[in-house]
Amino acid sequence: MTSCFILALSAVLLPLLVLFGLKFGIIGNLLAPLEDDPRYRQIRPVGSGSFSSDWFDQMAARDDVAFIVPRTRSISATMRLRLPDSETGRIISVELIPSAAGDPVLGDLDPPSGFSSVLLSQDAADKLAFAEGAGAEGILSRTYKSQQETVLLPLTVTGVAPAGAFERDGMFVSHELLVAVEDFLDGRAVPPLGWDGSPTQDDSRKFSGFRLYARDPGDVAGLRRGLMARGIDVRTRQADIELVQSLDRNLSIVFWIIAGIAAVGYGISFGSSVWANIERKQRDFSVLRLTGFRTRGIVSFPILQALMTGVLGWAIAAVIYFFVQAGLNTLLAESVGGGEAVCRLLPAHFMIAMLLTLSTASAAAALGGIRLAKLEPSLALREG
Amino acid sequence: MVKSYEAGGTEFRLSVPRLDILKGAKLAFVGESGSGKSTLLELLAMILRPTESKAFNFQPAADGQIHDIAAAWESADADHLSDLRSRHIGYVLQSGGLLPYLTVRDNINLSRRLVHRSTEDVAEHWAERLNIAAQLDKQPAKLSIGQRQRVAIARSLAHDPSVLIADEPTASVDPLHAERIMELMIGLVDELGVTLIVASHAHRLMGRAGLQMIDHAIDAVSGNSMHVTVSDASS
Ligand SMILES: Nc1ncnc2c1ncn2[C@@H]1O[C@H](COP(=O)(O)OP(=O)(O)OP(=O)(O)O)[C@@H](O)[C@H]1O
Numbered sequence: 001m002t003s004c005f006i007l008a009l010s011a012v013l014l015p016l017l018v019l020f021g022l023k024f025g026i027i028g029n030l031l032a033p034l035e036d037d038p039r040y041r042q043i044r045p046v047g048s049g050s051f052s053s054d055w056f057d058q059m060a061a062r063d064d065v066a067f068i069v070p071r072t073r074s075i076s077a078t079m080r081l082r083l084p085d086s087e088t089g090r091i092i093s094v095e096l097i098p099s100a101a102g103d104p105v106l107g108d109l110d111p112p113s114g115f116s117s118v119l120l121s122q123d124a125a126d127k128l129a130f131a132e133g134a135g136a137e138g139i140l141s142r143t144y145k146s147q148q149e150t151v152l153l154p155l156t157v158t159g160v161a162p163a164g165a166f167e168r169d170g171m172f173v174s175h176e177l178l179v180a181v182e183d184f185l186d187g188r189a190v191p192p193l194g195w196d197g198s199p200t201q202d203d204s205r206k207f208s209g210f211r212l213y214a215r216d217p218g219d220v221a222g223l224r225r226g227l228m229a230r231g232i233d234v235r236t237r238q239a240d241i242e243l244v245q246s247l248d249r250n251l252s253i254v255f256w257i258i259a260g261i262a263a264v265g266y267g268i269s270f271g272s273s274v275w276a277n278i279e280r281k282q283r284d285f286s287v288l289r290l291t292g293f294r295t296r297g298i299v300s301f302p303i304l305q306a307l308m309t310g311v312l313g314w315a316i317a318a319v320i321y322f323f324v325q326a327g328l329n330t331l332l333a334e335s336v337g338g339g340e341a342v343c344r345l346l347p348a349h350f351m352i353a354m355l356l357t358l359s360t361a362s363a364a365a366a367l368g369g370i371r372l373a374k375l376e377p378s379l380a381l382r383e384g
Numbered sequence: 385m386v387k388s389y390e391a392g393g394t395e396f397r398l399s400v401p402r403l404d405i406l407k408g409a410k411l412a413f414v415g416e417s418g419s420g421k422s423t424l425l426e427l428l429a430m431i432l433r434p435t436e437s438k439a440f441n442f443q444p445a446a447d448g449q450i451h452d453i454a455a456a457w458e459s460a461d462a463d464h465l466s467d468l469r470s471r472h473i474g475y476v477l478q479s480g481g482l483l484p485y486l487t488v489r490d491n492i493n494l495s496r497r498l499v500h501r502s503t504e505d506v507a508e509h510w511a512e513r514l515n516i517a518a519q520l521d522k523q524p525a526k527l528s529i530g531q532r533q534r535v536a537i538a539r540s541l542a543h544d545p546s547v548l549i550a551d552e553p554t555a556s557v558d559p560l561h562a563e564r565i566m567e568l569m570i571g572l573v574d575e576l577g578v579t580l581i582v583a584s585h586a587h588r589l590m591g592r593a594g595l596q597m598i599d600h601a602i603d604a605v606s607g608n609s610m611h612v613t614v615s616d617a618s619s
């Protein structure tokens with residue numbers, strides 16, 4: 001009898017697990033790029049503006065901003081670069097990308113720092129045939145007091161940025177180095193590097209752009225609105241984000257409706273069979289009471305039994321679920337591609353399923369038990 | 385003590401102005417069907433709450449203490465009543481009352497287990513006495529009705545109660561068999577010094593068995609109400 005009960009329970013629970021596994025897997029696959037790819041969180045200025053250090057401080061303090069660094073005019077953010085030890089002796093021109101700790105595109109790599117530590121973009125590294133540990137040399141030229149001047153800057157390349165981080169020839173540099181390069185090209189002095197020129201500007205320096213990343217794809221729209229409202233024209237991938245988000249929302253609604261109906265049905269079917277089981281044993285319970293068993297002891301028995309049934313039914317459903325999941329994932333792997341699991345659940349989901357099962361079971365059993373306890377034992381004894 | 389029922393427009397009222405049952409007594413409540421015999425036994429067995437109760441005391445031979453049952457009902461102390469039942473009372477139902485998924489042996493041992501007493505050879509002993517030794521490992525469904533009644537008697541005596549209450553224990557078996565079961569039961573009760581309280585409408589059988597009979601006196605019957613009084617005639 002109890003084994004039928006357990007099987008019936010797993011039969012209802014299993015499709016629910018598979019359904020939820022699919023929802024979780026599919027939505028997870030849709031959302032993964034949004035979460036993982038920093039480009040979805042990037043907000044790029046269009047044209048050049050004028051931003052003070054104060055403005056950067058304010059922006060950096062916002063909760064929805066994950067990362068922000070100033071950019072200088074693009075004309076003064078380039079440098080020629082060569083690897084002195086390389087056989088080719090090739091010189092390329094690289095764009096300077098300001099970076100700092102927490103740069104989303106650099107992942108776990110150490111950020112550039114000081115005047116010499118830099119990282120190369122993948123393209124730049126390939127063109128220079130960069131090998132781990134090789135030194136580099138930056139070449140900067142300007143016309144100062146109608147004279148052509150060239151300085152060499154020894155650099156240490158600490159790493160190569162991941163492929164998607166920057167798609168042209170680029171070099172990730174610290175804020176100081178970026179500012180130093182601008183100063184030099186504009187004819188100002190950079191004392192730490194021994195570069196001559198007119199006296200350096202004070203704190204009133206303005207930057208023409210920024211690299212900005214929102215904390216979360218969901219924050220992009222708000223940030224964009226705020227910037228646009230202050231006359232700062234920006235580009236984002238908001239449209240892509242919204243497409244995925246609305247897809248997620250709609251799919252979730254459908255899934256939750258189905259899952260909600262199934263879960264309620266599951267609760268009712270399991271609860272009522274627990275209840276019916278107690279109802280059927282009423283006379284036996286009354287006999288036990290007549291023999292002198294205490295009410296509490298008798299009532300705890302069906303609750304215990306319901307919990308046992310719940311745990312076993314859940315365990316069977318979970319085991320079968322794993323086979324179904326494996327089957328579905330191999331079956332659908334070709335059509336979905338990317339080796340992503342279409343159907344998957346986290347341990348927490350199994351725990352939730354078990355808690356749901358156990359709480360329905362114990363609620364139904366407790367209700368049945370209370371009814372049983374209130375019943376005059378003599379009444380049930382008279383039946384049959 | 386009074387118990388009254390009202391259901392479906394009918395009223396039933398059982399009054400017990402006075403009833404003393406002494407240790408070792410053997411008595412039978414006799415009355416027609418519906419006169420409240422089962423009701424009275426359930427009251428005595430403390431599984432039915434009296435409607436009114438001025439005094440209801442129980443002094444089990446085993447502990448000598450006087451337990452105030454009326455007060456226990458008043459304070460809804462169900463556990464106290466359960467404990468008293470489990471230690472001092474054996475109850476034989478008119479039919480059934482065995483647990484279907486337990487063997488005869490386990491059914492007999494049930495009442496002893498409840499009070500944490502050893503069950504070694506207990507079932508065997510009682511089965512021997514009641515002629516059901518061969519049935520010990522069967523389940524109740526595979527027994528004849530008479531055999532089941534004997535198992536029920538064995539169970540109700542196995543924990544050495546001081547009171548044995550039996551509600552028409554022989555009603556569902558043939559007269560010949562009924563007499564044998566009564567004889568067996570009375571033999572055991574005499575031997576153990578257990579107080580015996582039986583309900584029956586079989587006047588003759590009770591008389592032959594030597595039980596003191598107490599009648600359910602029907603005071604008033606109308607279309608939809610019935611008043612019954614039970615009292616020991618001696619007092
Ligand atoms: N739970 C109840 N609710 C209402 N009326 C009840 C209830 N239980 C019993 N009665 C009524 O109480 C009266 C006495 O019932 P009881 O079972 O005690 O009679 P009895 O003497 O044992 O009869 P029998 O010899 O047929 O077993 C009957 O009229 C019955 O209809």
Ligand SMILES: [Mg+2]
Binds near residue numbers: 421551552
């Ligand atoms: Mg009766």
